[in-house]
Amino acid sequence: MQQENWSGRFAFILASIGAAVGLGNIWKFPYTLGSSGGSAFVLIYVGAILLVATPIMIAEMILGRRARSSAPTALAMHAKESGASRHWTVLGWMGLFALFLVLSFYSVIAGWTASYLLKTASGSMMGLSAMEVAEGFGEFLHSPLEMVFWHMLFMVGTVYVVSRGVKTGLESVTKIVMPALFLTLVALVINSAFVGDFARTIDFLFRPDLSKIAPAVVLAAVGQAFFSVNVGVGGVLTYSAYLPANVSLYRSAIIIALGDTLVALLAGLAIFPIVFANGLDPAGGPGLIFVTLSTAFAQMPGGAFIGTAFFVMIVLAAITSSISMLEAITARAIEFPGVTRKRAAAVVGIGAFLLGLVTVFSFNVWEDVHLLQGIPTFADKTPFELIDYLVTNVMMPLGGMFYALFAGWWLSKDTSVQELGLGEGVVYRLWLFLVRFVAPLAVAAVFVYNLA
Numbered sequence: 001m002q003q004e005n006w007s008g009r010f011a012f013i014l015a016s017i018g019a020a021v022g023l024g025n026i027w028k029f030p031y032t033l034g035s036s037g038g039s040a041f042v043l044i045y046v047g048a049i050l051l052v053a054t055p056i057m058i059a060e061m062i063l064g065r066r067a068r069s070s071a072p073t074a075l076a077m078h079a080k081e082s083g084a085s086r087h088w089t090v091l092g093w094m095g096l097f098a099l100f101l102v103l104s105f106y107s108v109i110a111g112w113t114a115s116y117l118l119k120t121a122s123g124s125m126m127g128l129s130a131m132e133v134a135e136g137f138g139e140f141l142h143s144p145l146e147m148v149f150w151h152m153l154f155m156v157g158t159v160y161v162v163s164r165g166v167k168t169g170l171e172s173v174t175k176i177v178m179p180a181l182f183l184t185l186v187a188l189v190i191n192s193a194f195v196g197d198f199a200r201t202i203d204f205l206f207r208p209d210l211s212k213i214a215p216a217v218v219l220a221a222v223g224q225a226f227f228s229v230n231v232g233v234g235g236v237l238t239y240s241a242y243l244p245a246n247v248s249l250y251r252s253a254i255i256i257a258l259g260d261t262l263v264a265l266l267a268g269l270a271i272f273p274i275v276f277a278n279g280l281d282p283a284g285g286p287g288l289i290f291v292t293l294s295t296a297f298a299q300m301p302g303g304a305f306i307g308t309a310f311f312v313m314i315v316l317a318a319i320t321s322s323i324s325m326l327e328a329i330t331a332r333a334i335e336f337p338g339v340t341r342k343r344a345a346a347v348v349g350i351g352a353f354l355l356g357l358v359t360v361f362s363f364n365v366w367e368d369v370h371l372l373q374g375i376p377t378f379a380d381k382t383p384f385e386l387i388d389y390l391v392t393n394v395m396m397p398l399g400g401m402f403y404a405l406f407a408g409w410w411l412s413k414d415t416s417v418q419e420l421g422l423g424e425g426v427v428y429r430l431w432l433f434l435v436r437f438v439a440p441l442a443v444a445a446v447f448v449y450n451l452a
Contacts, residue, residue, distance in 0.1 A: 004166035006239075009247040015174040016239055016252070017259040018320030020230045021181070023109060025264040026314050029224060030271045030288060034281075036220045038204045040212035042268075046261060048225035052442045054257045055434040056231040056400050059407030061249045062419040064240030070332035071095050071234030074241070075406070084410040091402050095234035096329050098395040100348070101387055102233075103325040104355035107158065110318035111150030115140065116290060117311035120297060123304045130295045137290050141363040151356050158322040159349035162330055163342040166242050170327060174320055181316040184309055185263065188270040191306055196273025204276075205268055215449075223446045227392065229260055230324070232400030232443075238328040249420055250427065263317075270310070274300075289314070326352070359384040377451075397447035401440045408436035 006012040033041050067074035072092030079088040119125055125133065140146060161169045192198060230236060240249075271293065275281070278296045297307030326348060333344035362369075362384035371386060372378035378386060407416065422428045 005242045005244055006171060007167060008244065009252060011171045011175065012239065012243050012247065013252055013255050013259070014178045015170055015320075015324070016236065016256045017263070018174045018178050018181075018317075019235055019239065019324030020228060020256060020260040020321075021178075021263045022230075022317050022321030023106065023113075023314070024224075024228050024321075025260065026267045026289075026317055029228065029264045030268050032220060032224050033205075033268060034272075034275075034288070036217050038212070039206055039208045040210065040217055041221050041224075042205055042265070043208050044213070044218050044221035045225050045264075048222040048442065049229065049257050049261050051434060052222060052439045053225050053229040053231055054253050055431055055439045056226075056404050056443075057229055057236050057257065058250055058253045058420070058431060059403050059411075059435050060231060060234065060236040061240040061243070061253060062407060062411070062416055063403075064237035065243050065245070065249065066415055066419055068241045070241070070335055071237050071328065072332055073335060074237060078406075078411055078415070081415070082410050082412045084406070088406060088410070091399065091406070092234055092332075094395060095232065095399050096332060098233045098391050098399065099235065099325045099328050100352060101355070101391050101395075103158075103322060103329075103352045105359040105384060105387060106318070106322055106325065107155045107352065108147065108151045108356050108359040110315070110322060111147065111152075111154045112140070112290065113311055113314040113318060114154060115146070115150045116294065117308065117315055120294070120304060120307035120311055125294060125298045125307070126304055128295070128298045130291075133295045133298060134291050137294075144360050144364050147360045147363070148357065151360060152353060154318070154322070155349050155353045155356070157319060158326050159345050161319070161323045162326045162349075163345040165341060170323060173323065177316045177320055181313055181320075182263070184313040184316070185266045185270060188306070188310060188313065189266055192270050192273035195277065195300065197276035198269075198273045200276045201269060201272040204272060205265070219446050219449045222442050223397075223450070226400055226443060226446065227396060228264060229257060230321070232396045232398075232403060233328070234399075235324050235328045238331045239324065241331070250422065250431070358387065393447070393450040397443050397450070401443040401447070404435045404439040404443070408432060408440075 006015065063074050063078055067077045069077065070092070072089050075092040076086065076089045078084075079086055125136070128136070161173050163169065164172075192201075226232070271288070274293060274296045275288075278299070280292050280296065293310070294307065297303040297310070300306070326345060329348050330341060330344045333339050333348065334341050362382040366383055369383060370378075370380060371383060372381065378389070381389060417424060417428065420428060420431070
């Protein structure tokens with residue numbers, strides 16, 4: 001049983017939004033949106049957040065708070081209570097393994113943002129041309145020692161926060177970081193409204209163009225919504241295990257989903273005005289931040305200050321997500337007799353750091369290594385791309401789908417009714433319908449599409 005708790009709903013909501021808000025919102029969301037039809041993507045994305053991601057989030061919350069334990073232990077307890085197969089525990093372990101894989105490469109990418117924060121703040125990038133910025137990014141990716149340093153620095157910070165516990169570590173950090181992130185993001189949006197093409201951005205994001213709605217756009221939006229809210233791997237379940245019994249789960253879930261969506265949209269409002277004003281490509285891919293936007297910062301008045309604020313925001317978002325990943329794994333480790341939180345966090349952190357070297361080397365010394373050349377889908381993928389594909393296209397969708405199915409069909413009705421505190425009224429029946437049918441089918445569609 002877990003002995004630690006959040007101080008209240010506000011702390012839990014901040015921490016959960018922090019876990020959901022990360023590189024996926026600020027790095028991946030804008031370029032996915034840019035390449036997927038703009039406003040059409042946003043419309044479907046918001047619907048998917050409410051109808052797919054949030055019901056699964058509530059399911060994880062119910063499982064976590066009821067069991068007050070890690071994901072594998074919680075699933076074992078609920079399966080036993082409901083007479084389901086003990087093999088449901090595998091779902092919990094799969095989620096922890098997925099989080100371990102994600103943490104290993106997430107720390108590397110987060111290290112890039114920390115490095116670019118220093119470069120931008122120092123002013124060393126000011127005045128550089130687009131070609132010079134792109135060449136600089138290429139040189140950085142081909143400097144394994146530099147990447148390892150930033151990867152290590154970020155992982156050490158993550159381990160330190162988690163090792164201090166729920167209130168002293170996780171809660172203390174998120175109470176400072178999340179307001180700072182939000183204020184920085186709002187300030188960047190205001191700046192973009194003055195220096196960028198804000199009118200075109202509003203049109204791009206919020207004027208629905210139904211002609212752009214296609215199966216690929218729908219599936220991309222559902223997939224982004226699902227991954228954005230951080231469900232399917234037991235992270236939400238773990239945070240909910242520390243939640244006081246008097247906190248409303250469904251209200252908390254809705255606030256978390258709306259907060260996560262708000263940050264993603266604000267990121268778009270901060271980024272695209274600069275992209276459009278500088279004649280840049282909104283579908284610029286992963287290089288949208290490190291090359292495209294860095295070029296704009298390098299050439300605009302006050303670019304060093306604005307760029308520094310931008311990368312501060314990304315680093316803050318990254319740290320709140322990374323600590324949630326490490327916490328979920330640490331929570332299981334400390335359930336073993338004699339294992340302390342500090343030791344567990346350190347051992348898992350070291351393991352994730354070492355595995356992260358695979359990602360580091362995939363951009364330089366192993367960039368021509370393709371382990372599965374005999375399989376067309378994976379023929380051109382580096383070791384990092386294989387790990388990323390396994391997690392985002394296989395493990396997370398399967399995890400989300402099975403969490404929904406377990407909560408909808410196997411979880412004790414008394415447990416779900418009691419934890420939600422809604423009785424068996426319309427809201428409960430709506431959640432049950434969504435978690436039984438809509439969410440699993442939507443996630444299954446994304447899963448099949450990604451494998452095709």
